[in-house]
Amino acid sequence: MITVKNAESYLKGSIGEDTDDIKKVWEKFKDFSMETVEGEEDKEILFQCGVYDFTGEELFHFDLVRQFTVYEEDDYSHMEQLHCEFLFKPTSELKKLNVDEWSMDYDDIENFFNHIESTNEFKIPLSLKPIKLEIYQEEI
Incomplete structure (x- = not known):
């Protein structure tokens, strides 16, 4: 069973070494999003993108988050986010893209995925080569 503690290693293992193929990683992330994680009440999936300087350098972040x-013991402790984030040099086209979409705002997760795949924020970066993929989990 997947737990919050092993979710990052599970996702990394399912993605494997081919980390610049955004479409492949998206399909693996979608599969992972459908998996049950121990203790999880609701699936909370976020797609966000935009140009930010979190690293001290302006980069376009294409971020898939669970x-x-x-x-x-039945008491709220904290939240964690598992990021599957592609980074790009911010072109003029990418600088125009900015979105935050949560799966909880849709009737079901399939509708959420279908909507995300129809947006320019998703489609435009698919044709570009990312600088790198970072997969990391953090407490928020």
Whole structure:
């Protein structure tokens, strides 16, 4: 069973070494999003993108996120986010893209995925070569 503690290693293992193929990583992330994680009440998936300087350098972030609410003995403890984030040099076309879409705002997760795949924020970066993919989990 997938747990919050092993979610990052599970996702990294399912993606494997081919980390610049955004479409392949998206399909693996979608599969991972459908998996049950121990203790999870709701699937909370976020697609966000935009130009930010989190690293001290302006980069375009194409970020697939799964959020977990962690409880200890039925009491809320904290939240964690598992990011599957592609980074790009910010072209003039990418600078125009900015979105935050949560799966909870849709009737079901398939509708969410279908909507995301129809947006320019998703489609335009697919044709570009990312600088790198970062997969990391953090407490928020």
